[in-house]
Amino acid sequence: MKIKGFLQDVGGADRVTSLRRETINNASATPDPKDHIREISDRVHPGKKTYVVKEIRDASPSSKTYRLSPKDGIAPVFMAGQYMVIHQNIGQSVLTRAYSISSAPYEALSENGYIEFTVRKNRPYLVPDHLEKNLSVGDEIEVDLPFSDFFYQPLRDSKNVVALAGGSGITPFVSMAKEVAAGKLDINLTILYGSVKHNDIVCGDELSAAEKKADGKIKVINIMSDDPEWTGEKGFLSKEIIKKYSGEDPTYFFCGPRPMYELISGILKDMGVPGKRLRYEAMQQPGDASQIPGFPTENIGKTCHITVVRGISETTIEARMDEPVAVSLERAGIPVDCHCRAGECGYCRAKLLSGDIFVSPFGDGRRREDKEMGWFHSCSSYPKNDLRIKVPII
Ligand code: FES
Incomplete structure (x- = not known):
């Protein structure tokens, strides 16, 4: 029986080969501009997408859960444990914040699929309180997802x-x-x-x-x-x-x-x-910089200047020395491609042209080559004096 099954497979392969030949022979000489594989991959793993806020509810007296539905009706695929990055325009600042997804992957894939994230109030760096005060049911919000390898993997993890x-x-x-x-x-x-x-x-x-x-x-x-x-x-x-x-x-x-x-x-x-x-899971730097081991506490409450080079333009901004460089850039309306905000992913990297920085030992994920070339992760680095830096245009 096994031999017969094997021979049937060989026969099947033959039919596939002739079908392929026929398809190639009948194909148009003009290349198809559509990349079907990319289309599918973009649908399954979209970059930034627009979502509509469907529901806001209390998750505790001090936190809220936001339910979002994809505007185009196509829900993203993710693993339980991964996080998403929300984008918010606040004043002249463009801020991104990472939040773990608190709903389950199967809920995203069900009919009228959705994702949820849960946020504590009274957190530093503007965003949680901004969401609490300004995000309402029916509003639209831009979200990137998913990120991180913080999920169960059967080949690696115990059951x-x-x-x-x-x-x-x-x-x-x-x-x-x-x-x-x-x-x-x-x-x-x-x-x-x-x-x-x-x-x-x-x-x-x-x-x-x-x-x-x-x-x-x-x-x-x-x-x-x-x-x-x-x-x-x-x-x-x-x-x-x-x-x-x-x-x-x-x-x-x-x-x-x-x-x-x-x-x-x-x-x-x-x-x-x-x-x-x-x-x-990568964790963002403490809101209070004095909690970071080795932080130069004499810089708490002080300010300095950062000259930011982007392409051919150059801007000088005021920056707090007890806030990560990325936060100062965001406050000045300079977008930074932050994902983890923990120093580990490297998306927020910038190049130090002059000046000195303190790099938090919590999650210093810089590669050796990056360090040697003067690149640093702006979400986890603090100015020690006036800086001149180069940031990518996004
Ligand atoms: S956002 Fe990941 S290293 Fe800065």
């Missing part, structure tokens, strides 16, 4: 996934939990989520709903650091708590504030967890 989250770092795990609950992602997901008080839990209802629906494949453990009313786990995401809920040979995924990452990665190292078993 036993332990998610470690702090604050709004929970959002990529909300996406994963929904995907697991819908039977679209086959992993066992334990979420250890640290908050200060129970009111701070972001997307709590959605996580509970996913946990109930997932038939034992999802476990959510909330840990409160300062909540006398809380009857569950208390304190911080400690070694004891991580060990207690980890199970057999897990892959850890971390998303949360940078200082928390430093703590968690130390704990896991202490536990003997190999580096390949820890995945983390």
